[in-house]
Amino acid sequence: MDAQPTAPVPPPGCPAHNSGGRVPLYGSEFAADPQAYYTYMRHYGPTAPVELAPGVEATLVTDYATALQLLQDSGSFRKDARRWRDFNEGRISPDSPAIPLLSYRPNCMFADGAEHLRLRQAVTDSMARVDSLRLSHSVERISDFLISQFSERGSVDLVGSYARQLPLFVFNELFGCTADIGDRVFFGISGMFDGVNADKAIEVLFQAVGELVALKRRQPGDDVTSWLMQHQSKLNDEEMVHQLALLLGAGAEALVNLIGNTLHRLLTEDRYANEGGLIEEAMDDTLWENPPMANYAAHYPVSDMEFAGQKLAAGDLVLVSFAAANTGPALSAARKAGSNRAHLAWSAGPHACPSKEPARHIAVTAIESLFNRIPDVELSVPDDSLTWRPGSFSRGLVTLPARFTPVPPVNRQGRRTATEAPAPQAAATGRKAEQTGVWSKFLTWLTR
Ligand code: HEM
Numbered sequence: 001m002d003a004q005p006t007a008p009v010p011p012p013g014c015p016a017h018n019s020g021g022r023v024p025l026y027g028s029e030f031a032a033d034p035q036a037y038y039t040y041m042r043h044y045g046p047t048a049p050v051e052l053a054p055g056v057e058a059t060l061v062t063d064y065a066t067a068l069q070l071l072q073d074s075g076s077f078r079k080d081a082r083r084w085r086d087f088n089e090g091r092i093s094p095d096s097p098a099i100p101l102l103s104y105r106p107n108c109m110f111a112d113g114a115e116h117l118r119l120r121q122a123v124t125d126s127m128a129r130v131d132s133l134r135l136s137h138s139v140e141r142i143s144d145f146l147i148s149q150f151s152e153r154g155s156v157d158l159v160g161s162y163a164r165q166l167p168l169f170v171f172n173e174l175f176g177c178t179a180d181i182g183d184r185v186f187f188g189i190s191g192m193f194d195g196v197n198a199d200k201a202i203e204v205l206f207q208a209v210g211e212l213v214a215l216k217r218r219q220p221g222d223d224v225t226s227w228l229m230q231h232q233s234k235l236n237d238e239e240m241v242h243q244l245a246l247l248l249g250a251g252a253e254a255l256v257n258l259i260g261n262t263l264h265r266l267l268t269e270d271r272y273a274n275e276g277g278l279i280e281e282a283m284d285d286t287l288w289e290n291p292p293m294a295n296y297a298a299h300y301p302v303s304d305m306e307f308a309g310q311k312l313a314a315g316d317l318v319l320v321s322f323a324a325a326n327t328g329p330a331l332s333a334a335r336k337a338g339s340n341r342a343h344l345a346w347s348a349g350p351h352a353c354p355s356k357e358p359a360r361h362i363a364v365t366a367i368e369s370l371f372n373r374i375p376d377v378e379l380s381v382p383d384d385s386l387t388w389r390p391g392s393f394s395r396g397l398v399t400l401p402a403r404f405t406p407v408p409p410v411n412r413q414g415r416r417t418a419t420e421a422p423a424p425q426a427a428a429t430g431r432k433a434e435q436t437g438v439w440s441k442f443l444t445w446l447t448r
Helices: 028-032 034-044 064-072 113-128 132-148 159-163 166-174 179-194 198-218 224-230 237-268 270-275 279-289 322-326 329-336 356-373 430-436 438-446
Strands: 047-053 056-061 155-157 295-301 305-307 310-312 318-321 401-403
Touching: 028 034, 034 047, 034 322, 047 318, 056 064, 064 295, 064 318, 064 322, 064 329, 113 224, 113 237, 132 159, 132 166, 132 356, 132 438, 155 159, 159 166, 159 237, 159 356, 166 179, 166 237, 166 356, 166 438, 179 198, 179 237, 179 438, 198 224, 198 237, 224 237, 237 279, 237 356, 279 322, 279 356, 295 322, 318 322
Parallel strands: 056 318
Antiparallel strands: 047 056, 155 401, 295 318, 305 310
């Protein structure tokens, strides 16, 4: 008798047993071992049925070639989330945790065709004006400041006190924020991604970015906000606010995890520790095997279609698993052949990350600066006790506790100074950051 094809059986303990066959891409079990979920999902073929949060159903592309096909076919698949059928037909709760990253906003991420080109060109041209030497100095200065807050203690949470803070400081400089606006941007973005009081955080962020736009209309400066504003795309105020919020939000969160995940690899894998100086290589390996944006690139089919052997209806939510596609067994040969940056961590096609060069530069410089100041930094807890944040989209650690030989703090010229004021522990949480004004504190440190 011929063997009948059977549906894949979830691994013991996998909650797919209880979700109508859909694989849940959320919660602590998924966060603890996402690769086990990706391996299991490959049994479905190039795509798998998933749930991004309770009741939020999607098709996830897990195969590299199929992902490229989707990302490059903007005729059949669109980014405009106003096409999302389940949302339009009322099947998605407005307070679902998946909503903030999926619902439509008037920025380049959710635009298609000519409108996308117009909005994206403003971003790529403005980011291209960022001078890499100036960026290096900015990252090094900020890194000196952040390390000076904990360098005498001999212990630190490298995520909360370093990786999570550095990108926001860099962005405040790049985008020309004043102390007051910078503190509120800091509060808004941290709160949005901490999920603590997220509505209030988003409100504070949009208010602060609105003030930044008004300020730069009056007083343009040598910064990305002013360049965006002066661009021939002629963005109106609403477009400016949404483009800026996207750059700050998408950029900062992904950078936190790129720095954190690469530091984790450097501190836990002997081959980097033994050979030293392999930051670039550890970053490439992180982008392949543990990409900061694990599952995203939400697309919607324009019409009913068959895709990779699956029937899709117009307006179905389809996402790409960059993490699964990058680690698929079919890929290892190409990788060994030397195409070392062919991973999908920055996505591909017309919506691929427009800022990968500056983002990489910021992350490498941040890690180099850290190792230069505290070269003997090492993990202070067992690797298997670390916890990862539980969402579907981002991949990042909750904390990365480390220890090192204490060193004195430095001033902005890199010279050793007297003991710093106590570390702004509060800055790790958005709410308190607004009260303590960590950006204001940095601006004060710059004057010493
Ligand atoms: C300077 C920091 C960054 C900025 C300003 C930035 C900005 C952006 C913007 C504006 C887009 C939307 C492009 C479009 O729709 O045409 C985007 C997309 C994307 N970025 Fe970045 N990004 C940054 C860092 C990162 C990092 C560190 C990663 C992870 C390695 C990353 C991964 C991605 C991915 C995967 C997409 C595609 C998302 C999708 O299609 O849904 N980005 N980025």
